[in-house]
Amino acid sequence: MLQCCDNLGPTSTHKDATLHEGASTQLQLANFKVFRIKEIRHKIKRWRLHxxxxxxxEELVxxxxxxxxxxxxYYGRFYPSRLVRSLRQVDEYLIRWARQKYKRPRTSLRRTLRWLRxxxxxxxxxxxxxSWTHTALPAR
Structure with a gap:
C-alpha cells in the first residue's frame, strides 16, 4: 500500500516486519526522496528573501x-542530515539580504557572516x- 502527502511530505510505505518474538506487524516507513529536498530548496529560493x-x-523571521x-x-525525525543542508540555504539568503539591506556588510562577506552569527x-x-545549523561561509 502506497500513500503520498501533498505538503512536501515523504511517500510512506507499509511493510511487513517480523519482531524478535516471531510475531509480525506492519511498519510505516518514510521514503524520503531526493526530489523532496529539491522541492524544499526550490521553495526557499521562491521566497526571494535576499x-x-x-x-x-524580525519580519523575515x-x-x-x-x-x-x-x-x-516532519523531516527532522527521519533524515536530519539532509534537512540541515536545506536549512543552511536560508542562512545563505539571509546573508545576501543583509548585504543588500545594510551598507557595512556589502564590503565583506566575513563581516556579514560575523553579523549573522x-x-x-x-x-x-x-x-x-x-540549533540545527551552524552558520558557515556559503559555498560558491
Missing part, C-alpha cells in the same frame, strides 16, 4: 519560522532552526 530589503529581520518549524518536526548568539530563539 530581495526583501524593505523588510526588517516571522515569515520563515512557521514553515521551517514544520519541516524540522552574532544575531544568532544574541537571540538564539529568534530562528527556529538555529
Amino acid at each position: 530581495l526583501r530589503s524593505d523588510m526588517e529581520l 516571522t515569515f520563515v519560522n512557521p514553515i521551517v518549524r514544520g519541516w524540522i518536526n 552574532g544575531v544568532k548568539r544574541h537571540s538564539p530563539i529568534l530562528f527556529a532552526y538555529s
Whole structure:
C-alpha cells in the first residue's frame, strides 16, 4: 500500500516486519526522496528573501519560522542530515539580504557572516532552526 502527502511530505510505505518474538506487524516507513529536498530548496529560493530589503529581520523571521518549524518536526525525525543542508540555504539568503539591506556588510562577506552569527548568539530563539545549523561561509 502506497500513500503520498501533498505538503512536501515523504511517500510512506507499509511493510511487513517480523519482531524478535516471531510475531509480525506492519511498519510505516518514510521514503524520503531526493526530489523532496529539491522541492524544499526550490521553495526557499521562491521566497526571494535576499530581495526583501524593505523588510526588517524580525519580519523575515516571522515569515520563515512557521514553515521551517514544520519541516524540522516532519523531516527532522527521519533524515536530519539532509534537512540541515536545506536549512543552511536560508542562512545563505539571509546573508545576501543583509548585504543588500545594510551598507557595512556589502564590503565583506566575513563581516556579514560575523553579523549573522552574532544575531544568532544574541537571540538564539529568534530562528527556529538555529540549533540545527551552524552558520558557515556559503559555498560558491
